Amino acid sequence: MFGDTFMIYGTFNNVGGLQVGNNIRFAGINVGTVSEIRIVSDTMIRVDMLMQDQVKPFLKADAMASIGSDGLMGDKLITIASGSANEVKLLAGDSKIMTANPIDFDKVIGQFTNVATNAEIVMTELAGMAVQIRKGDGTISKLLYTDDLSRSLEGTASNAEKITNSLAGITSHIKSGKGSIGNLIYTDSLSNGLGRTVTTANAAMLTINEAADGFSENMKALQGNYFLRGYFKRKARNAVNDPKPKESVIPANDIDEDLTEAELTELIADAQKALDAKKKK
Numbered sequence: 485m486f487g488d489t490f491m492i493y494g495t496f497n498n499v500g501g502l503q504v505g506n507n508i509r510f511a512g513i514n515v516g517t518v519s520e521i522r523i524v525s526d527t528m529i530r531v532d533m534l535m536q537d538q539v540k541p542f543l544k545a546d547a548m549a550s551i552g553s554d555g556l557m558g559d560k561l562i563t564i565a566s567g568s569a570n571e572v573k574l575l576a577g578d579s580k581i582m583t584a585n586p587i588d589f590d591k592v593i594g595q596f597t598n599v600a601t602n603a604e605i606v607m608t609e610l611a612g613m614a615v616q617i618r619k620g621d622g623t624i625s626k627l628l629y630t631d632d633l634s635r636s637l638e639g640t641a642s643n644a645e646k647i648t649n650s651l652a653g654i655t656s657h658i659k660s661g662k663g664s665i666g667n668l669i670y671t672d673s674l675s676n677g678l679g680r681t682v683t684t685a686n687a688a689m690l691t692i693n694e695a696a697d698g699f700s701e702n703m704k705a706l707q708g709n710y711f712l713r714g715y716f717k718r719k720a721r722n723a724v725n726d727p728k729p730k731e732s733v734i735p736a737n738d739i740d741e742d743l744t745e746a747e748l749t750e751l752i753a754d755a756q757k758a759l760d761a762k763k764k765k
Contacts, residue, residue, distance in 0.1 A: 488537035490577035494549045495528050499587035502560040509535050510564045515539040545573040551586035
């Protein structure tokens with residue numbers, strides 16, 4: 485009491501059973517005592533701390549005071565941490581030190597009680613589920629105690645194997661060229677037949693075109709023929725007067741009967757030229 489000391493103070497929300505006269509410890513060394521504890525408000529308690537001067541050069545401005553216990557079952561005390569290494573300002577006398585509120589063990593015990601209650605409820609539910617599983621109720625019980633699913637899976641696997649083997653056999657037949665699908669994929673008979681059909685159709689179209697050309701030439705020759713000249717002139721006049729098509733029949737009176745020998749010779753010569761030109765094509 486009569487040595488060199490200085491005073492500092494801190495405020496806490498809860499002192500956790502701290503009493504006047506309890507020790508103040510710094511770096512594991514007792515360096516002071518709690519001189520006074522008083523209630524400032526419903527949420528603040530002030531604790532005055534009497535400190536030895538020997539610790540003053542080591543108490544930095546960001547030092548932290550917290551309330552702890554001296555061992556597991558010991559008295560309460562205040563522990564002071566010196567502060568950060570970069571801090572150069574020291575804590576002056578009669579100044580306020582930063583504090584950390586102690587752990588409220590009543591709340592912790594209450595939380596552990598709730599956890600234990602919930603754990604008991606969970607264990608009871610798990611025990612009931614285990615009993616139901618052992619009795620054979622539910623899907624999990626059937627999975628554990630019956631073989632229905634395993635037999636079903638075995639049957640499914642067997643059917644899948646049979647289907648796979650059948651597909652393999654079908655594929656083998658197709659690759660060997662058997663059946664309609666095999667012929668379509670691996671033989672050229674159908675494509676060759678289609679090719680020949682197309683070639684025949686093309687040849688038929690060429691023949692039809694040649695016949696049409698020949699018919700057109702013959703019609704032109706007939707239009708210039710001496711015998712039919714009057715018929716075609718009359719047909720052209722009728723087409724202008726009556727647009728409806730009529731049957732193309734050459735009347736007998738349309739052919740000029742009085743031909744001279746020269747005209748008859750010219751007509752035969754024209755017919756012979758037309759025949760010669762057709763043979764050359």
